[in-house]
Amino acid sequence: MTSPGQDDAAQAERGSGAEAEGERYDPRELERRWQLIWEAEGTWEVSNPGAPEFDASKPKNYVLEMLPYPSGEPHVGHLKTYSVGDAIAHFRRRRGFNVVHPMGYDAFGLPAENNAIKTGEHPREATEKSIAVFREQFKRWGISLDWTRELGTHEPAYYRWTQWIFLKLFEKGLAYREEAPVQWCPVDATVLANEQVIDGHCERCGSLVEQRRLEQWFFRITDYADRLLADFDLLESWPENVITMQRNWIGRSEGAEVVFRQDDLDLGFTVFTTRPDTLFGATFFVMAPEHPDVLRLAEGTEHEQAVRDYVNEAARTSTEDRASEERQKTGVPLGREVTNPVNGERIPMFVADYVLMEYGTGAIMAVPAHDQRDFEFAKAFELPVRYVVVPAAIYDGAGGDPAKAAETAREAAEGAAFVEHSDDERLIDSGEFDGLNSPEAIERITAWLGERDLGEAAVNYRLRDWLVSRQRYWGAPIPIVYCDQCGIVPVPTDQLPVLLPEIEDYAPSGRSPLAAAEDWVSTECPNCGGSARRETDTMDTFVDSSWYFLRYLDPRNDEQAWGRDAVEYWMPVDQYIGGVEHAILHLMYARFFCKALSDIGVLDAQEPFTNLFAQGMITRDGAKMSKSKGNTVSPAEIVDRVGADAARTYICFMGPPVKGGDWNDQGVEGVHHFLARLWRLSREVDERTEPGAGPGGAPEHGPARDLLAKAHWAIDKVTRDIEPRFQFNTAIAAVMELVNEIYRLKDELYGDPAGDAAVRFATCTAASLIFPFAPHLGSDVYELLNGERVWEQPWPEADPGLLASDTFPLVVQVNGKLRDRVEAGSGASEQELLELARASDRVRAHIDGKQVVKEIVVPGKLVNLVVR
């Protein structure tokens, strides 16, 4: 079937009646032909403001898909991303926009480097081989890209500017070097950003990460936490779940910082709490095992050894085990006490691993009555549980008796913490704050603390600064030099790029492979000229992809990262398309970059992507595709077999692109079948009808009118489905319906001038409408029947006169049940519709002998008679 023998092909041609001799739908040849034309003519190239060919009369539109990481060959996910993006790009071009649609490669990264360790092949060579495969595939898919803007993030001409941005951030104090506890992946032998650790495992390779204390480079993304949250308002259309994911990741919480005095060491320990209203319920105090003061506190107490053991044990326990749900709370007393600032009460201190050093201050006040975790700890260590906030009903019921209220609350809580938090609760056992509701109490207690310098209102974030150092080879070198005299010295921008040196051994050793390139490492201090050493870490590859959309706009600029005019004209990206797996990492980093670069004054775009489309994942046999499962689908193979048009159209047809879908080989065949059907139809129409005989006014009635009406219905439907709905599946179904209708009516229309014109018009329209999904076939059919290039034609507009018809099928219901459909005039009055409805025999059978108690008329739609 896929590669027919000669006999089969010959017989198929003979058997194909009216079709031209010796021809059949051959996507390979047809697609090649159009690709050569587009390539030779640079059809999808678009120039920047200032260029002679630049067309200033059109509004701009930046359509962008997430750039691929080039490894092996593109997979079905890529096919989907670029099929969806290309449909949008085509549609908008024909709607009169000046569309830029570029492509590049996220070319630095670990897979190529790991391959180098295994085979000795330079990562650059492996990467460029993959890039060649990707480029060749994208061309075979017929994606309408401006290839003059192509870039790879591994090219010195690109990473030179990545380094430049690093230096700009450094200058502004947004890039800094600091020793901190960091996450280390033992398999990839590098540190990772928080975002790249999932449940204590390396996001890339899945191995368990370790904590280490290292000096590393960070970007100060936490400075932007509030703006990253607030500027969601600047976005036009982002999926709600992506916004929610980022919001959760940033994890802003409001509360207070409260200082607890420790007299023995004469220290104050600050804690962060979101519930200052529960301060009077704090019955103990807990510190994280990593807290720097823990050992000092335990020193000299009877618990010293136990604390030491506990801290060591905690260090050995993986983050994953520590976070495990069903684990019992563990901890050790410190043998010290702190003073609760609101009531002067001295409460015992503990060290326990349920308190995390990474969040807040690494120490907490424990309020077991109102926090589930503290409650569990209190149970295990038999510590007092004091209820200080109770529901208003209990408070009122106790008639102002705090002991009674607390007792009732304890019973109501049934052995758990009471954690509600509304203005329908009252404070008890809280001194002068008794009786206040909880939001009010938060305000008053925070103010009370502030007046006495014991605390203040505070905001805390889950978000950490972005750790960008990587102890690996295949990335952009961090452009910094360490001088014995001058310390940390940035490489002057006129000395960029700091080129990645050639090395022999890529194997990770715990320090960057670059450290072995002695000639490269030892250098002159740009400041004092003395001997200095280069930074040997490279940058996280997410840095590369945080600004590539800017470089596309001015990709060959040797003077600057981008020209202001180009970026001002094209930015922001009007439609960004990609997988939801980048919801946090890439999308948040790119947002941060735009804000930081705008603050630095080199950009004027607070948000990079105004509209985001997150496509669903394609599965196979219900499972995520993976090489290990052996359930992958190779786009190259599909394209070889049925053509790029069929592959692309099928992917858009399998369901709404936002949703995922299960790959089905028979489904692709079905779409291929449809495209072949349209192709055959076009050859027949070309033989049987004359070109140029335009409709010249549609006939009032009859099949020619019906067919024209169907064509205009399809125009309307496809247009509305593509934008703003991105419901490509129903758009394609509408074109299928149109083609089916042509097949149904063509034989009775041939020969009649109005009929011929209608068939030709309808077939051209089908080609025009399928073009965003199947650009090769769309171009081919359109050219055959019309002589024109479809991409140069404006997107068709539905004629309202043909969308409306003078009659419609009136639905008649009795008691809400469908009983008949009768032909009614579009202009008929309610009275006339009712009469028509009652005139129906089938309706009469259901209303005779009964009383009509209500008549509902929806003009243009239905009549419902309610009988008793």
Added chain:
RNA sequence: GCCGGAGUGCUCAAACUGGUAAAGAGGAUCGACUCAAAAUCGAUUGUCCUUCGGGACUUGUGGGUUCGACUCCCACCUCCGGCACCA
């Protein structure tokens, strides 16, 4: 546990603002063409009952609002995604 999203024929799905449930595709069955098969063109295809005119039922389950509910409300079940000792 918390926050999202989704449950519709044999399968993928459609139904946009509360108004004909199942468009389109796949699969299956039948017919035309053929010596035959493939390809192609066409017909049928939610379930049950039927005196063949029709009738009853049907969108995860149970209830509600309405002349009318896949659509709105309440409760529950299942699946998918995200977050999760975040103080």
